[in-house]
Amino acid sequence: MKHLLEVADLGADGIDQVLRLTDSFVEVSGRTIPKVPALRGKTVVSLFYEDSTRTRLSFETAAKRLSADTMSFSVSSSSVSKGEGLRDTVETIDAMGVDAIVVRHKSSGVPWRIASWVRASVVNAGDGWHEHPTQALLDCYTIRSRRGSLDGLRIAIVGDIAHSRVARSDVTAFAALGASVTLVAPPTLLPPSLEGWPVQVCHRLDEVLGGLDVVYLLRLQRERMTEALIPSLREYRTLYGLTAERAGRLRPDALIMHPGPMNRGVEIDAEAAGDARSVITAQVANGVAVRMAVLYLLLGSGADLVAPLPELAAQA
Ligand code: CP
Numbered sequence: 001m002k003h004l005l006e007v008a009d010l011g012a013d014g015i016d017q018v019l020r021l022t023d024s025f026v027e028v029s030g031r032t033i034p035k036v037p038a039l040r041g042k043t044v045v046s047l048f049y050e051d052s053t054r055t056r057l058s059f060e061t062a063a064k065r066l067s068a069d070t071m072s073f074s075v076s077s078s079s080v081s082k083g084e085g086l087r088d089t090v091e092t093i094d095a096m097g098v099d100a101i102v103v104r105h106k107s108s109g110v111p112w113r114i115a116s117w118v119r120a121s122v123v124n125a126g127d128g129w130h131e132h133p134t135q136a137l138l139d140c141y142t143i144r145s146r147r148g149s150l151d152g153l154r155i156a157i158v159g160d161i162a163h164s165r166v167a168r169s170d171v172t173a174f175a176a177l178g179a180s181v182t183l184v185a186p187p188t189l190l191p192p193s194l195e196g197w198p199v200q201v202c203h204r205l206d207e208v209l210g211g212l213d214v215v216y217l218l219r220l221q222r223e224r225m226t227e228a229l230i231p232s233l234r235e236y237r238t239l240y241g242l243t244a245e246r247a248g249r250l251r252p253d254a255l256i257m258h259p260g261p262m263n264r265g266v267e268i269d270a271e272a273a274g275d276a277r278s279v280i281t282a283q284v285a286n287g288v289a290v291r292m293a294v295l296y297l298l299l300g301s302g303a304d305l306v307a308p309l310p311e312l313a314a315q316a
Contacts, residue, residue, distance in 0.1 A: 025289040039068035062291035094118040136169035151178035159218035188229040244271035
């Protein structure tokens with residue numbers, strides 16, 4: 001595998017292989033010195049044209065734990081502020097001999113363009129409303145680590161589906177692993193067409209809440225909205241927020257998930273985020289190991305897939 005641009009690059013077998021490889025990197029991350037020399041001599045650059053906390057830091061941590069060199073690109077302090085375009089920027093970075101470019105951009109499709117211009121491997125760290133494949137992988141890993149498998153689980157993704165790259169990647173990955181996915185949102189927060197999406201749709205969270213294995217809350221992406229799509233935040237919370245009262249109606253073994261950043265008091269109350277069934281912090285922690293697995297598959301001796309796990313253990 002040369003690039004990871006979308007979940008479909010992996011398919012169900014590829015997702016499974018990433019998740020199995022992630023197990024070994026969770027073990028590495030738990031060591032006193034959480035580092036292996038798997039990518040020594042490789043260079044990974046973060047090229048983020050959009051803000052990020054979790055994805056950027058976890059990719060950089062993942063690269064360091066694999067002993068890769070890292071470079072970080074900041075739009076505000078780069079020659080982009082002097083008018084340098086995307087292609088010149090990435091060709092400049094590629095000319096320095098980097099091995100992987102981890103890119104986030106507000107426009108859908110940019111990682112594909114970059115992949116066509118450079119020699120390096122490209123990882124999509126979020127493109128517009130389109131895809132966020134490593135978020136989907138860490139979400140699958142988190143669910144699998146708690147429930148053993150996604151097969152047959154009932155998962156509701158709740159909120160601003162229309163503007164969510166996480167929803168698009170998660171739907172593909174969850175369905176590939178056998179989960180039954182329901183999108184819960186008002187019609188204004190759903191994409192204009194759901195043709196081809198392997199999902200059910202429900203406009204009332206209370207209708208599905210009690211039967212869920214996983215409730216996955218999404219932030220209202222107001223930075224991507226060009227018009228008012230909900231009457232008010234208060235009404236949105238009343239109909240779609242995971243309040244403490246609604247959390248009380250979830251099954252005892254249900255999982256509460258959120259990709260972050262959270263808007264507490266809107267799509268999720270602080271009590272629900274801190275509930276014993278919340279795995280939101282585990283999602284972040286698993287993000288590092290999942291991204292180690294992805295970088296290892298792209299740049300390391302795992303490039304042909306199938307993890308050489310004993311080899312990794314021997315590198316300790
Ligand atoms: N989940 C996610 O992509 O978070 P960041 O925007 O902080 O990277």
